[in-house]
Amino acid sequence: MSFEKLRPKVEEIINAEGASTDLRLQEICELLKAEIQYYTWVGFYFKNGDKNELKLGPYAGEPTDHTIIPFGKGICGQVAVSNKNFVVPDVSAQDNYIACSIHVKAEIVVPLFKNGENIGQIDIDSNVPDPFTEQDERFLEFVNEKVAEIL
Numbered sequence: 001m002s003f004e005k006l007r008p009k010v011e012e013i014i015n016a017e018g019a020s021t022d023l024r025l026q027e028i029c030e031l032l033k034a035e036i037q038y039y040t041w042v043g044f045y046f047k048n049g050d051k052n053e054l055k056l057g058p059y060a061g062e063p064t065d066h067t068i069i070p071f072g073k074g075i076c077g078q079v080a081v082s083n084k085n086f087v088v089p090d091v092s093a094q095d096n097y098i099a100c101s102i103h104v105k106a107e108i109v110v111p112l113f114k115n116g117e118n119i120g121q122i123d124i125d126s127n128v129p130d131p132f133t134e135q136d137e138r139f140l141e142f143v144n145e146k147v148a149e150i151l
């Protein structure tokens with residue numbers, strides 16, 4: 001499904017007021033994983049209270065051992081401190097990378113801001129090499145803006 005068609009579907013999930021926040025985030029992960037062929041794993045990480053670490057939130061895909069990631073470690077930990085999107089076309093070329101599965105070829109992490117503060121991120125793994133474009137970045141920024149509305 002195209003990003004244009006996915007945007008209203010994301011809004012529909014966000015606006016489902018009967019559902020808990022975690023359930024809505026879970027549904028977004030599942031929607032993206034199901035509808036975007038090269039999204040192999042989709043998950044949210046959030047700052048873990050006052051600690052300088054990320055904690056895994058809702059996700060769709062294989063379970064990961066990396067439920068806690070210290071700031072600065074891996075692609076996710078780097079985004080926690082840089083506040084910038086991180087697009088990795090080839091994970092094997094990254095020194096500071098935490099492997100979750102041997103099948104993953106590429107990754108994109110987009111920070112999630114609430115009132116200007118970087119409070120988490122959406123993380124996508126792909127088994128396809130170099131699949132992400134600026135369209136993915138714009139779409140994932142949109143998803144995070146919508147998610148921020150219900151946090």
Ligand code: SME
Pocket residue numbers: 041043064066069073074075076077096097098099100107123125
């Ligand atoms: N690869 C990530 C770790 C999280 S998993 O992809 C789910 C990283 O390097 O931060």
